[in-house]
Amino acid sequence: MIDKRVASPADAVAGVKDGAVVLVAGFGTVGIADDLLEALHDQGATNLTIVHNNAGNGDTGLARLINSGRVSKVICSYPRSGDYSAFLNAYRAKTLELELVPQGIISERMHAHAAGLGGFFSPVTAHTKLAEGKETREIDGVLHVFEKPLKGDIALLRARKADRWGNLVYNQSARNFNPIMAMAADLSVVQVDEMVELGSMDPEAVVTPSIFIDRVVVVGAKDLGTKA
Amino acid sequence: MTSNYKPLNRDQMAWRAAQDLQEGAYVNLGIGMPTLAASYVPDGREVIFHSENGILGLGPKPEPGMEDENLIDAGKSYTTLIKGGVFMHHADAFLMIRGKHLDVSLLGAFEVSERGDLANWTTEDPSFPPGVGGAMDLAVGAKEIRVIMDHTDKKGNPRILKKCRLPLTAPGCVKRIYTNLAVIDVTPQGLFVREMVEGMTLEKLQELTEPKLQLANDWQALAPPAMAA
Numbered sequence: 454m455i456d457k458r459v460a461s462p463a464d465a466v467a468g469v470k471d472g473a474v475v476l477v478a479g480f481g482t483v484g485i486a487d488d489l490l491e492a493l494h495d496q497g498a499t500n501l502t503i504v505h506n507n508a509g510n511g512d513t514g515l516a517r518l519i520n521s522g523r524v525s526k527v528i529c530s531y532p533r534s535g536d537y538s539a540f541l542n543a544y545r546a547k548t549l550e551l552e553l554v555p556q557g558i559i560s561e562r563m564h565a566h567a568a569g570l571g572g573f574f575s576p577v578t579a580h581t582k583l584a585e586g587k588e589t590r591e592i593d594g595v596l597h598v599f600e601k602p603l604k605g606d607i608a609l610l611r612a613r614k615a616d617r618w619g620n621l622v623y624n625q626s627a628r629n630f631n632p633i634m635a636m637a638a639d640l641s642v643v644q645v646d647e648m649v650e651l652g653s654m655d656p657e658a659v660v661t662p663s664i665f666i667d668r669v670v671v672v673g674a675k676d677l678g679t680k681a
Numbered sequence: 682m683t684s685n686y687k688p689l690n691r692d693q694m695a696w697r698a699a700q701d702l703q704e705g706a707y708v709n710l711g712i713g714m715p716t717l718a719a720s721y722v723p724d725g726r727e728v729i730f731h732s733e734n735g736i737l738g739l740g741p742k743p744e745p746g747m748e749d750e751n752l753i754d755a756g757k758s759y760t761t762l763i764k765g766g767v768f769m770h771h772a773d774a775f776l777m778i779r780g781k782h783l784d785v786s787l788l789g790a791f792e793v794s795e796r797g798d799l800a801n802w803t804t805e806d807p808s809f810p811p812g813v814g815g816a817m818d819l820a821v822g823a824k825e826i827r828v829i830m831d832h833t834d835k836k837g838n839p840r841i842l843k844k845c846r847l848p849l850t851a852p853g854c855v856k857r858i859y860t861n862l863a864v865i866d867v868t869p870q871g872l873f874v875r876e877m878v879e880g881m882t883l884e885k886l887q888e889l890t891e892p893k894l895q896l897a898n899d900w901q902a903l904a905p906p907a908m909a910a
Contacts, residue, residue, distance in 0.1 A: 480734045480771075481757035483750070506771075508810075531812040534757065544810050553811055556733060557775025557818035564772045576821045577779060580852045583813065625768055626760075627751040629735050632770040660770070 457619045457669045458648065462492035465642040465670040469498040469607055476563065476605035476634040477505040477515055481534065484627030486611040486644040488672045490514035493609070499523045504563070504605060506556060506630060508532035508540035519543050528603070530556035553583065558600055560633050566602035567636035574599055605638035612661070615645040616652075619666025620659045628660065635665040642668040686880035688832075688861040693905040696721040697876075698787055698829050698859045702728045709733065709778065709819060711788040711801075712756040714829050718787060729765075731783055733815040735774045738766020755815065778815070778822035786823030788816070790830045790855075792845045795892035797855040797867040799828065800847035820851035832860035832889055839891045841865070841872070862886060864903060871895055876903035 459465050466489055469475070475493070479485030494517055501524050508529050509516030516539035518524050527549060532540050543549045554562070555577050565573055574597035578584040588599040610631045612621040621643060623631060635641045648671050689697070695717035702708055702722055709731045710716045719741065722728045730739040733755045740761035743749070748759040762768075769777075777783060792800040802816040820826060833839055841858065858865045863886055864876040874896050877886060883896045 481753055483734075483753050483757075531814040532810045533812045541810065545808075551810055553813055555813050555817040556771070556815040557779055557822075560771040560775055561779075575779065577817045577851075579821075580849060581817065582848045583817065623768070624751040625749065625762070626732075626734050626736055626753055628768050628770050630771045633772045 456617045457663075457666060458617060459668050459670050462488040462644065462670055462672065463495065465489055465644070465668045466492045466496050466607070466609070468640075469493060469496055471498050472500045472502075473498055473606040474502045474504065474604065476608040476638050477503055478608065478610050478629065478631040478634045480506050480626070480629040482510065484611050484623070484629045484631055485514060486609040487514050489609040489642060489644050489670075490518065494518055494521065494523070500525045502526040502528065504528045504559065504603065504634075506530055506559070507534040508537050510535040510537060512539060516540070519549065522548065524549055526550040526552065528552040528554060528559065530554055530559055555583070559603070560630060562600055562603035563605070563633050563637035565600070566604040567633070570602060572599055572601045603637065605634065606640065608634040608638035608641040610635055610641060610643040612643050612645045614647045614649050614654065615643060615666070615669045616649055616654060616663075617669075618651060618663035619643070619669050620654055620663045621645070621661035621666065622654060622658060623660055632661045635661045640667050641665055642670070644670055644672050646673065647671065686862070686878050686885070689878060689903070689905060690861070690908060692717060692721075692908040694829055694859055694861055696905045696908065697864065697903065698827065699723075701827070701857075702726070702785060704728070706784040707731055707737070707777075707782065709783050709786045709823060711786070711819065713789045715787040715789055716754070716756060718829070731774070731777060732760070733774050733778065733819070735769050735771060736760070736762065736766065737769065737777070738763045740766065775815070775818050778818050781822060781824050783823040785825050785827060786819045787827050787829060788819060790828045790840070791847050792840050792842055793828055793830070793855050793858055793867070794842050794845045795867070795872055797853045798845050799826070799850045799855050800845040801828075802850045803848055805848065816850050820854050825856050826854045827857040827859065828855050829859045832862040837889070839889055842891045862889070862903075865894070866897075873897045874900055876901050878903045
């Protein structure tokens, strides 16, 4: 019998290696797997590359990993969000590298990997500083920039409900990057508020099919804290 | 030549931009002043707002106490969903942007050039990391890009320039500029002033604008209703 449930956030992140690329879903403080990030802190892997829209807030989750010196690179679109002092301090101390990628390009690069594609040409960033050093091609008279696929070793996800196979539904704008990152990592682990019986979810409404999910851990719904 | 005019306040600028949002339009509003425009769509007109974090059918701010922690807009403020509104993941939210499915994107800006180049993502302050968010995606994606910004910077220097000084977000994308003094269209024949605030003259507006302005034959007064600043 397939059962992807694991007992704890620690079990969910077991095996992450030093140097891993970690896809961290969420936008602001919404749709973030806070408990999985704390478990990753306790797990100890270091020299991590984090892919996330922002760059952590306060001293919890991603910010705590940065403050503990465990992150060597952040790939994000907008680090300057909320209290991002953890990132700012490390950035100024040059202890981590920033790869700035437009928000839609980050998600599409992961989508490309998930779809087995070797990248894509996009008009976004053409004629700007962010295209410097990248391959370009004119397509139908418009300059396009080549973007490589982006793959995670692990994705840390947050959803509202799962069944034991790992079919997922989300909670409103907390969906954000979760379904894309779920498809783009070798190991996709999800923190959910609620576990439901297999077959009880409307098949027309499942957002992430179970094929993309490896481990599920239930963490009771809780306050998401202050907004970024 | 003396001129006696009163610049619009932020709400009046947002009101003016909102009047151009047509029935049935799918629209993305940038963070800041553009977001205000949602409040000023004329009654009875159905305009559907898109938010890059995965919402189509963004509603007004929630009443105090009705905030939902899982429902935020692109500026990370609490928001609501209107009837018929839906959620989608990030890649689809940006597919809607990049694939020219949106009718209008109304953005803030630091600078716009006479050929419609847009600079709105970085001031190149070396003490802070850069952030681009969805700015570059939005600037190439919507069928029409409009900008809402103050006509000059705080020192009175023009922000409509022959050539942008700040790094570009995208070249040649802006079609219409709403400022606190005028409504200006960017055309292959140059910048055309469609509307000016009462008391403004083309000569005075030109002093506050770097590239050459032309006055449209059918230009009108820019006269939104009075609004508290």
